[in-house]
Amino acid sequence: MLWSIREALERQTLQIGVSACGATAVVDVLKALGVDVAPEEADRCVQTRMRRNESPLPDYLLSRSEAGATHTQLIAGAEEASKGKVIGRFFHLHPRRRVKLVPWLARWIRKGAVPVATMNMQLVVPKGEEVPDAWHHQLIFGVAPTTVFMTNPLDLVSEVEVHQRLCSESVLLIRREDVLQRLTPDCCMSSFSDPRWKALDVEGQVRQMVLEEEQGQGKLTHITIPAAYSSGITLFARLQSELGQELLNTPELPVL
Structure with missing residues (x-):
């Protein structure tokens, strides 16, 4: 001690x-x-x-x-x-x-x-x-x-x-509500220079979350990003x- x-x-x-x-x-x-x-x-x-x-x-x-x-x-x-x-x-x-x-x-x-x-x-x-x-x-x-x-x-x-x-x-988990409340129509997720963002397909995770929201589902509680x-x-x-x-x-x- x-x-x-x-x-x-x-x-x-x-x-x-x-x-x-x-x-x-x-x-x-x-x-x-x-x-x-x-x-x-x-x-x-x-x-x-x-x-x-x-x-x-x-x-x-x-x-x-x-x-x-x-x-x-x-x-x-x-x-x-x-x-x-x-x-x-x-x-x-x-x-x-x-x-x-x-x-x-x-x-x-x-x-x-x-x-x-x-x-x-x-x-x-x-x-x-x-x-x-x-x-x-x-x-x-x-x-x-x-x-x-x-x-x-x-x-x-x-x-x-x-x-x-x-x-x-x-890696870091980001809550669903923290993602959706900051989403804008012109949001571009492909601007990250660190290849880990692409490897984790952060853009695809966000798209999936938006799709679920539009369909009234809520399966994806977090997205995973590099830390x-x-x-x-x-x-x-x-x-x-x-x-x-x-x-x-x-x-x-x-x-x-």
């Missing part, structure tokens, strides 16, 4: 702004490593991207695909906000890796590293609950044999559940430490 549950309750930073879970995690990472930074400064350094809710559908979808922050932004933001004192190293967990998550996290936490999970929250949704509409960054402040302890919100989640959310393709995020764990440490150098020199986790 980096913090006890009581300490986490007292010390955790709650979401500092819209789409700012990444910057929020960075505030607590720096706090855990002994570097105090104002939330506004962390957010500025992370360069949180916002959703463009008033835009027509193509631009809205583009903004959704990158809203918030990627692990790269978290690493750069922590480094800038700490004036170079803190570094981060991201470990991909998709495709699935040969790793036992809790023991792996425990080893790094014991050494003093501060983990942040980048997870697709749209996976492993409990039956009857609404599908969340975003990915999420959460600081991990401890682990137990089958449980992961996280902040923002303070949460105790099973290792199995966390691991599934940490092993996701870089800027990668699922995995970022480990943070002080640069001028043995741990910092070890992090930089550690190889990627092997693919299963």
Whole structure:
């Protein structure tokens, strides 16, 4: 444990702004490593991207695909906000890796590293609950044999559940109503330069949703678009430490 549950309750930073879970995690990472930074400064350094809710559908979808922050932004933001004192190293967990998550996290936490999970929250949704509409960054402040302890919100989640959310393709589900209310007659979905938009046939998904709406059906509840995020764990440490150098020199986790 980096913090006890009581300490986490007292010390955790709650979401500092819209789409700012990444910057929020960075505030607590720096706090855990002994570097105090104002939330506004962390957010500025992370360069949180916002959703463009008033835009027509193509631009809205583009903004959704990158809203918030990627692990790269978290690493750069922590480094800038700490004036170079803190570094981060991201470990991909998709495709699935040969790793036992809790023991792996425990080893790094014991050494003093501060983990942040980048997870697709749209996976492993409990039956009857609404599908969340975003990915999420959460600081991990401890682990137990089958449980992961996280902040923002303070949460105790099973290792199995966390691991599934940490092993996701870089995609995002967009709700039916968010698509249809921004659709215009002159909407052109073929302007995206990233080939993943074509590979996922986002334009065809939208057409299918419109067709179902015209026919009074409602089968397609979401469309799937590419996401800027990668699922995995970022480990943070002080640069001028043995741990910092070890992090930089550690190889990627092997693919299963």
